[in-house]
Amino acid sequence: MKTRRVYSTPDLAHARQGMSAARAAGVDDADLSLIARTDIELDAIPEGRKDDHTDFKPAAVRGLAEGGGAGLLAGLVAMAIPPLGVTLAGAVAAGAAGAVVGAWTNALMGASSPDPVRQTFEGQIASGRILLVVDADDDLGARADAAIVATGATPLPFDKPTALS
Incomplete structure (x- = not known):
C-alpha cells in the first residue's frame, strides 16, 4: 500500500527540483502532484500536475x-x-x-469537502508555499524522502495511506 507524503517548497523552481529528485529515486510520475494557492495553480502549474481539490x-x-x-x-x-x-x-x-x-x-x-492535504496545510498554501505530494510504498518513499529533503524541501507531518493505491 502506498503512503502519501507531503513536502513544502518556497516556489515552483524548488518544487520542480523536488519532483526531479523523487523521479530519480524511482517514484512514478503519476504518483507526484503539486498543491498551491489558486492564483499560483492557475498561472504556473500544468493541469496534469495539480492534486485533486476535493475528497x-x-x-x-x-x-x-x-x-x-x-x-x-x-x-x-x-x-x-x-x-x-x-x-x-x-x-x-x-x-x-x-x-x-x-x-x-x-x-x-x-x-464538497476539500482534500485532506489542503485542509491540514491551508496556512502553508495561503502563504504561497507549494506543496509536493508523493505517493509511494515504504521503501521507495524512504529513498524519495531523502532525495527530496536534499533539494531543500521541508517534510510536513502527513503520513497517511493513499486511498486508491
Whole structure:
C-alpha cells in the first residue's frame, strides 16, 4: 500500500527540483502532484500536475466499503427473521445495494469537502508555499524522502495511506 507524503517548497523552481529528485529515486510520475494557492495553480502549474481539490475519490471508496458492510449486515439480519423470507442471495443483493448507495452518497459529500492535504496545510498554501505530494510504498518513499529533503524541501507531518493505491 502506498503512503502519501507531503513536502513544502518556497516556489515552483524548488518544487520542480523536488519532483526531479523523487523521479530519480524511482517514484512514478503519476504518483507526484503539486498543491498551491489558486492564483499560483492557475498561472504556473500544468493541469496534469495539480492534486485533486476535493475528497471525492477517497470518500466514494469509504462509502463503498461502509455501505456494502451495512447492507450485507442488514441482509443477514433479515435472513435470521423467517417470516421475511430473505435468502442468502437477498442478503448479498442488500449488500450490493448498500455499497452502491454508500459510494454515491459519500462521493457527493466528498465532492464538497476539500482534500485532506489542503485542509491540514491551508496556512502553508495561503502563504504561497507549494506543496509536493508523493505517493509511494515504504521503501521507495524512504529513498524519495531523502532525495527530496536534499533539494531543500521541508517534510510536513502527513503520513497517511493513499486511498486508491
